[in-house]
Amino acid sequence: MMHARDITWSKTEKSVARVAFDLAYRRECEAISKRINDMIRDIANPGDIWRLHDFLSEKREEIDEKYDYRYSVLIFVFARLIKEGWLKASDLGGLHEDKVARIIALANM
């Protein structure tokens, strides 16, 4: 079986990948932003501020780890983003069908 690091990305595919990657990032950050708004609305005591801080620390670490734009791991990144709902298969239109099939297979694991 071919290793993810050996998969090649055409110039067109790189553009599609970049757009999809940024789209997922934006969607997830918008969801975090919405969640912050909810938490802010419920702030009643100082402890709630630090709970918001804990939430952001956790999210930042998760996002930093998840959004890794190296072609050697991008297949796995996209699979995770689909699994978590930040991307749909249709966002990957323009990638070679083998890549999309592989990403979806990984997402369904």
Added chain:
Amino acid sequence: MMHARDITWSKTEKSVARVAFDLAYRRECEAISKRINDMIRDIANPGDIWRLHDFLSEKREEIDEKYDYRYSVLIFVFARLIKEGWLKASDLGGLHEDKVARIIALANM
């Protein structure tokens, strides 16, 4: 000159100190909360979320360091809180006048 660590606190003074300390803490956390609201309103892109996180990290560290309720350092803590505007001298009514004078002198340094 008497060291701050040798200053004694009567039972009444301990109650006054606790109330003043908690009041300052609440005021400062309310100010942070207000600031968070302003920052949230201006969130336009993901970077703004991480700027909010940086702000909260910094404030948490500052607050953890500042609000030190040990009688050996309380004179200095109150002086700082007055200097920064989180306490007024009138919030310390009930402390021995020597203590208040000392706190105010330190705050004006």
